[in-house]
Amino acid sequence: MGLFILTVFVIIFIENYFDQNYTLRYHQTIRNQEQKQKLEFVLKEQLLNIQLLFNSYSSVRHPQQLANTHVEIREKINNCINLLNILDQGGRFQYRNRVNLTSADEIIEIISYERDQYTGTIPEVRELYAPIQDLQSLSARIAATMRGYLEADAAQAPAILETANFYLKQAESVFDRIYETERKIAYDIQSNVVSVNNTSINVLNRYNRLKYFGLILFSIVTGLVTYLIIVQISRIILVRKKAEANNAKLLMAVEQSPVAIMITNTRGITEYVNHSFVNKTGYTKKEIIGSRPYFFSNNGIYDFSEIVMATIQVGNKWSGEIETKDKAGKTYWEKVQISPVLNDENTISNFIIIREDITEKRLLTQSLNESIENLKNITDNLPVGVMLVDANHKIIEVNHTASKIMGFNSVEETINFVNSRDYHQLFEVMHQNSYNDFNSGVEVIALEERLTIKENNISRIILKNIIPIKNNNQTVKLEAFMDITAQKEIQQREAEANKAKSEFLANMSHEIRTPMNGIVGAAELLVRTRLTQEQYNILSVISRSCDNLITIVNDILDFSKIEARKMTIETNPFDIRKSIDYLMDQISFKSNEKRLNVMASVEDNVPVIVKGDEGRLLQVLMNLLGNAVKFTDIGEVVLRVDTESLKGKEVILHFSIEDTGIGIPPGKIEKIFESFTQADGSTTRQYGGTGLGTSISKMLVELMGGKIWVESPNPAVKDNEEFPGSVFHFTLPFLIEKGGKQEDIYRNRFAGLSVALLDNHPLGQLLLKKMLQTWGVEVHVADNHKILIELLKDNPDLDLIIADSHIEEVNKSDFVSGLRALHPDIRLILLMPENHSISAITHRGFNRIVYKPVKHSSLFSTIYDLFNPGKNGELSPAIADADEDDAEEERKKVLLVEDNLINQKIAEKMLSRLKYDVIIARNGQEAVDILEKDATSADLILMDIQMPVMNGLDATRAIRARNIFIPIIAMTANVLKGDREICIEAGMNDYIGKPVKIDLLEKMLNQWINKPLLKK
The missing domain is CATH 1.20.1330 (f41 fragment of flagellin, N-terminal domain)
Structure with missing residues (x-):
C-alpha cells in the first residue's frame, strides 16, 4: 500500500x-x-x-x-x-x-x-x-x-x-x-x-x-512478484523434466550405439552394458552385470584390474587394441577405450569402457600395407628409374632401378648424393617437348637428358617423362626414366649404316648412269643418222634396254628411300588435267609402239587446282600405266579420275587404270603389291621388270594418306579367258587450292560449234564425245565412212570433222577430197599415233593433226587454233610446211664441263647436232679459268658435279662469286632426291640427269640459252 x-x-x-x-x-x-x-x-x-x-x-x-x-x-x-x-x-x-x-x-x-x-x-x-x-x-x-x-x-x-x-x-x-x-x-x-x-x-x-x-x-510490482514465484517453481519442474528427458535420450543413444559400451564402479564391477555389447559378446545383461570384465587373447585370460588399473586409477585414460573372443569362442579384434568418470567432488565415481570392433578395419589396413609393399616392390623392380622430386629439385623418393642407373647401391645413398649436388648438372637436358595425356589431360614433359655422375664414372643418355602429381597435399614431379645409351649407340650405328647405304646407292647410281650416258647418247646420235632397218632395230633394243636398266635403278633407289623412311611428301598446287596430259605424253611412245588405245578421262567434278605431291602422283600413275601398257598386247588402257568425296576444302580423288591385258590370277592378287614379286614368275622372263613398281606405288599412296587395291578380271572385259584384264584403283586426299575452284577455262568455250566424230572404237568414241560436249560442242558420231557421208548430207552446217587414223577409209588418198566435194569449207583434224609417218599424209588436206593418246589441252588448243587463227600463243602442233624456213642463226656457245672422256664426246656430238659450238673444260677449275679470261666466252654452261681438282658445286660458287651470271645447268648422274636442291642452292639454274637424252637436252637448252644474263 x-x-x-x-x-x-x-x-x-x-x-x-x-x-x-x-x-x-x-x-x-x-x-x-x-x-x-x-x-x-x-x-x-x-x-x-x-x-x-x-x-x-x-x-x-x-x-x-x-x-x-x-x-x-x-x-x-x-x-x-x-x-x-x-x-x-x-x-x-x-x-x-x-x-x-x-x-x-x-x-x-x-x-x-x-x-x-x-x-x-x-x-x-x-x-x-x-x-x-x-x-x-x-x-x-x-x-x-x-x-x-x-x-x-x-x-x-x-x-x-x-x-x-x-x-x-x-x-x-x-x-x-x-x-x-x-x-x-x-x-x-x-x-x-x-x-x-x-x-x-x-x-x-x-x-x-x-x-x-x-x-x-503497484499492481504490476505485485503481479510481478507473484509471477516470479510461479515461474521459478515451473522452471524447477521443467529442468527436472528436461534432465529426465536428456537422460532418457542419452540412455537411448548409448543403448543404440553401434559400439559396445560398459560402465563399472570403481571396484571394476559392471553396472551397465548396452545392446551392442550384448550382441557382440553373446552374453546376456544378467550374465555380465555384477561381474568383473575380462578380455581374451591367445595367451590366456587377463583380468580387467591387472590390465588397466594402474593407468585409470590415477585419472588417466587407457586405450588399446585387443584380440578377444565372444561367448561362442569366435575371435575378433577390438579397440578398447577406458575413461574415468569424475563426480562433483572431482573424484572417480565410475569407469566407462567403449569397445569397437576393428576386425574389418585391421584386415583392410593389413591389405593396404601389403598393397603398398607390393607397389614398392613393383616400383623397385621396374625396368625404369622412378623419382619423386619437389619444387626445389630435391629427391623425396627413388626406386632401386634409378639408384642402379646412377651407379649407387642403395636408395639412401642415392638421395643423399643427388640432394647434395646441383640437380641440373647431374641431369643435362638435350631435347625437350611436351604433350597432353589423352586420358588424364595432364601435361607430360618428355626429355632426353645426359646423366653424368663423375664419382661413379656414369655418363649415360636417359629418356625421361615428367608428370605433376599430389603428394601430401603438395605438387611434386614424378620422373620416370630409362637408360637408352645402348639404343642410342644402335641408332648411331644404324644412322652410319644408312648413311653408308645412301652413299653406296648414290655412288652406284652415279657409276651406272655415267657409262649409261655414253651408251644412250651414242644410240640417240646413231638413230639420227642413215641406218638400215636391221641397224635401226638393234639400236632400238639398245635404247629400250638402257631405259629398262634406268627404271630398275630408279625403283631400287626409291624403294631404299621408302624403306629407310627418308621419303618426304611435298604439298604444292598443280593442275590435275595438265598433269594427266603430261602423263599421256610420256606413255605415248610405248603405247603407240604396241598400237594400243591409251585414253584418259577426267570428270567435271574434279577441281581444277589441287594441292599435293604432283611428282609422286605422276610416279604412281606412270608405274601403273606403264605396267598396264607392258602387260597389254591387244585392246586399250584407260585412266579415269573422279571425285570420291568433297568436304570443305578437302577432296578425295579416285584414280583407276583399266587394261585389257593378261590379268592377274585370283591367288596372286594379294601378293601383287609385295616387293620383288610379280603375279607369275614366268612374266618376269617374258615382260621383264623387278616387281618393285606396284610395291613402290603402294608405299607412295599410303605415304600420301591414300589406299590402293586391284581387281582382276576387269569388269568391262567379259568372257575373255586369254586377256581378262585388270583394274588398279587408288584414292588420294588433296586440298583444293585457295582460288583453285576457278571456273574451268575449257567449259562451253566452243558453244555453237558442230563436229562430226569418226571413230569406231566404242570407248574412245564415248570419251572424246564427252570431252567435246564439256566444251559446248554439238557432237555427231559416225562409226564408219558411209555414216559420215550421210551426216554431211543431213547436216550442211557442220564445222569440223575429227577422224581417227585406224579407220581404213581415212588412210585412202581420196578420203579428204571426197569430203570436201560435199562440204568445201569444212575443217578436218586427224587423230593418229605419233610414230606414224607424217609425210605420207600431208598431201591429203587435213588441217591439223593431234597425236594419240589424245590430250585434253592439245585437242582444245588445236580446235581453238583452227577457228581463231593467230589469237593463241600456245596452240597444238600443226603439220609443218615442208619448205619451212631453216635459215641459220648465229650459233650459240656452250661451255661443257665434264671429266669423263666418253661423256665429253657424246655431249659434244649432241650439242653439235643441235647446232651449238662447244668449249670443253675437264674440271671445275678449268671452267673458272676460262670464264675469268673472258666472261662472255660462253652463252650457257653444262656442269658435271663429280670431277677432280674442283667439283661442279665449288666451280659454280666460284663463278657466281666473280659476278658471272651465265645460265648454269647441272648435267650429273646424281639423281637422288635433294641433289637438285643442292645444285640450285650452289647457284645453278637448272638440272638434267644422266643419261642425257637429246630431246630433253634440246628442250632445256632452248629454255635457258636465249635468256638474258641473270643478275641477282
Missing part, C-alpha cells in the same frame, strides 16, 4: 514539474513559429504585389501613373526587406490588410517574432536580399525607360519600348530566383512548425504515459 501511495505522489510531482518547465515552453515555441509562418505569408504577398506592379509597367500611359507605380514598388520592396530582417533577427512588423476587396477599411495586425534557439535561422532568408534589391534597381530603370517612352516621338518609341521589355524579362528571371528561394523558406518554416508540434505532442504523450504508469506500478 505504501508503494502504491508513493507511486501516486511521484506521478503528481512529475506532472507539475513538466507542466511548469516544458509544456509552457513548447507552447511559446509553437506560437513563435506560427508568427514566423505569418511573416512568410506576408512576404509572399508583398512579392506577388511587386510582380503585379512590374507587369503593370507595360500598360502605363501617363507619367503620373508611372510615378505612382514606381513609388508603390519601392515601398513594397522596403516592406520585404523589413520582413527579411525580422525573419533573420526577430522583431515586430505592422501589417495593414483590407477588410475585403471592395472596402477601403483596413485592419492593422502586429506580427511579433523572436529569434528561436530551437529552430535556428534559415540560410535562404539572407539569399533574398540581393535579388530583391535587384528588383528595386530594375524598377528604377524600367520607370526611367517608360518615362522616355511616354515622351518620345513615334520613331523612337519602339526602340525604347523594346529596352523596357528587356528589363521586364530580366525582372521575370529575378522573380523566378526569388520564388524558388522563397519556396525553400516556406518549406523550412512549415517543417519547423510540424516538427515543433510533433515534439510537443510526443512530450505530452510521454507525460501521460508516465502518469498512468505510476498508477499501475
